[in-house]
Amino acid sequence: MPGLEDLYREIILDHYRSPRNRGELPAPPATRVEGFNPLCGDEIVVFVEVADGAVSDIRIGGQGCSISQSSASMMSAAVKGRTLDEVQALTRSFKAMMSIHEQSLDGEGEVVIEADPDVKLGDLEALRGVVKFPVRIKCATLSWNTLLQAIEESAASR
Amino acid sequence: MAMSVGDPLEVAAIKKDFPILEREVHGGRLVYLDSANTSQKPQAVLDAMDRYYTQSNANVHRGTYLIAEEATAGLEGARAKVARFIGAKRNREVIFTKNATEALNLVAKAWGRAHLQAGDAVVLTELEHHANIVPWHQLAEEVGIELRWIPLGGDGHLDLTHLDRLVDGAKVVSFTAMSNVLGTMLPVERLTAAAHDAGAIAVVDASQHVPHVSTDVSAWGADFVAFTGHKMCGPTGIGVLWGTEAILDDTPPFITGGEMILNVTKEGFTANELPWKFEAGTPPIAEAVGLGAAVDYLSGLGMEAVREHEVSLTGYALRSLTERFGEQIQIHGPSEPAERGGVMSFTYADLHPHDLTQVFDQHGVCVRAGHHCAKVLMRQLGVAATARASLYVYNDEADVDAMADAITDAATFFGV
Ligand SMILES: Cc1ncc(COP(=O)(O)O)c(C=O)c1O
Numbered sequence A: 001m002p003g004l005e006d007l008y009r010e011i012i013l014d015h016y017r018s019p020r021n022r023g024e025l026p027a028p029p030a031t032r033v034e035g036f037n038p039l040c041g042d043e044i045v046v047f048v049e050v051a052d053g054a055v056s057d058i059r060i061g062g063q064g065c066s067i068s069q070s071s072a073s074m075m076s077a078a079v080k081g082r083t084l085d086e087v088q089a090l091t092r093s094f095k096a097m098m099s100i101h102e103q104s105l106d107g108e109g110e111v112v113i114e115a116d117p118d119v120k121l122g123d124l125e126a127l128r129g130v131v132k133f134p135v136r137i138k139c140a141t142l143s144w145n146t147l148l149q150a151i152e153e154s155a156a157s158r
Numbered sequence B: 001m002a003m004s005v006g007d008p009l010e011v012a013a014i015k016k017d018f019p020i021l022e023r024e025v026h027g028g029r030l031v032y033l034d035s036a037n038t039s040q041k042p043q044a045v046l047d048a049m050d051r052y053y054t055q056s057n058a059n060v061h062r063g064t065y066l067i068a069e070e071a072t073a074g075l076e077g078a079r080a081k082v083a084r085f086i087g088a089k090r091n092r093e094v095i096f097t098k099n100a101t102e103a104l105n106l107v108a109k110a111w112g113r114a115h116l117q118a119g120d121a122v123v124l125t126e127l128e129h130h131a132n133i134v135p136w137h138q139l140a141e142e143v144g145i146e147l148r149w150i151p152l153g154g155d156g157h158l159d160l161t162h163l164d165r166l167v168d169g170a171k172v173v174s175f176t177a178m179s180n181v182l183g184t185m186l187p188v189e190r191l192t193a194a195a196h197d198a199g200a201i202a203v204v205d206a207s208q209h210v211p212h213v214s215t216d217v218s219a220w221g222a223d224f225v226a227f228t229g230h231k232m233c234g235p236t237g238i239g240v241l242w243g244t245e246a247i248l249d250d251t252p253p254f255i256t257g258g259e260m261i262l263n264v265t266k267e268g269f270t271a272n273e274l275p276w277k278f279e280a281g282t283p284p285i286a287e288a289v290g291l292g293a294a295v296d297y298l299s300g301l302g303m304e305a306v307r308e309h310e311v312s313l314t315g316y317a318l319r320s321l322t323e324r325f326g327e328q329i330q331i332h333g334p335s336e337p338a339e340r341g342g343v344m345s346f347t348y349a350d351l352h353p354h355d356l357t358q359v360f361d362q363h364g365v366c367v368r369a370g371h372h373c374a375k376v377l378m379r380q381l382g383v384a385a386t387a388r389a390s391l392y393v394y395n396d397e398a399d400v401d402a403m404a405d406a407i408t409d410a411a412t413f414f415g416v
Helices: A010-017 A066-079 A084-097 A122-132 A134-156 B011-017 B043-056 B066-085 B100-115 B134-143 B163-167 B188-197 B245-249 B285-301 B303-328 B353-362 B375-381 B397-414
Strands: A031-036 A043-051 A054-063 A101-103 A110-112 B094-097 B121-125 B146-150 B172-176 B201-205 B224-228 B239-243 B261-264 B269-271 B329-331 B343-348 B368-370 B386-390
Touching (some): A010 A122, A054 A134, A066 A122, A084 A122, B094 B100, B188 B201, B285 B303
Parallel strands (some): B121 B146
Antiparallel strands (some): A043 A054
């Protein structure tokens, strides 16, 4: 039986108690996107500023459980200053760790997202235990999906 | 084990009626405190459904053979039991649906589409479950009805100061009899009378009421009452819409097809009479039989005793949790147990409810965390989520104590 320690690793609790990049950015120039977890009502707000094909700044607002908040905090630290390609690769690796299955484009059933072997997840590895608590996976991926949407919207708005 | 003196229910014996409560989870006993979500099922209900499938399974209203007659008698017998249980004047006023959600959709979509026009007002309350909000939102998009909201006041009760003004000129007043988040019991008869005085129909969402409090739809004076089988010891897949014969006659069919017709030609159809007019296709027969057995089970306990038990256990929970955790715990809803059901939404310090109930799970304590399908209310309360413990006939003080121990463990684990 997976225990609480598998889920709530020390580093997760640390990010929950002292979240990084918490706050807001003026939008515009930043892009502001809200994400909702329909299961629990958690709301996350991602502010992202994209310049020269990279995430130049990011802030996280909203509220949520320790898993969604710490995932957002670690994500913000991991993507700040990275190019959009690097962010995409990191997101894929993170989702692969979360065992997220996505519909393949030609509609031929599910494909498992393959992690990019060159991508280092670092602190984010601590969230691996979430997979053993399937209802919490949505908590961990909420901020990532919101970030992807924010990057898309920022590209669309220029 | 904590014993309650003078509990009107013999909870130790009742626990034995529910086989799932003998199950172990994470190496300990199952402490089920999520009956507002769905209740557990007594052996009598499981046996009745099993007997139906092993002895009498056939389609209803069609066969001339013995088991088909038994199946029909099972379905219609269940209807009669439900009718008696809720004080309906006629069996044909009891319509079987899939759940309360479908029952409320039937009201909004079938009655609403036929009777409401752009600009007509529908009055709801801020306590509503999404099942009594979203169908009306849809109708607002479709025909342009206006939604008005009876606001939340103090101590988890509605603020009825401006009730007359809110219902003035309205066509529908639709409200919950008991909040699924706060446990608040609403003044149903007063709201129904206010609706009728204003020329509106009264729709009651009794999903949290019928399982816990003796219900008399005729005394309520409502036009429609919706509830759901799985919260009252019955199976999933069956709910009830009760309506007065007059209003049901004045409502077009909702879902259409077989079973609900008297005649079909190339030119059109003639709808069947009540209640079958609203029961298209093969009905949930085994589920109806199970619901009938659930009604028998609850009647056997006595709904007065059920209510007394829950008031006293809710009082114990409110008292013991407040004594033990003081300012750290915030329990929403009416402070007076007699004014509420056994539904307690709470937060603990700044612990997120998801994290709290995750620790509960390690203790075998089943409690729901989230917005409880009542986001309008959550916004009024100023919280995104709460943990919600809810009590039923099989719960006792030891269950409440087990949850309290789990709270202590969570507080220690997260260091709050
Ligand atoms: C007050 C209230 N109304 C409606 C419902 C919907 O019930 P069901 O999901 O069975 O349709 C519920 C239960 O979730 C409820 O608590």
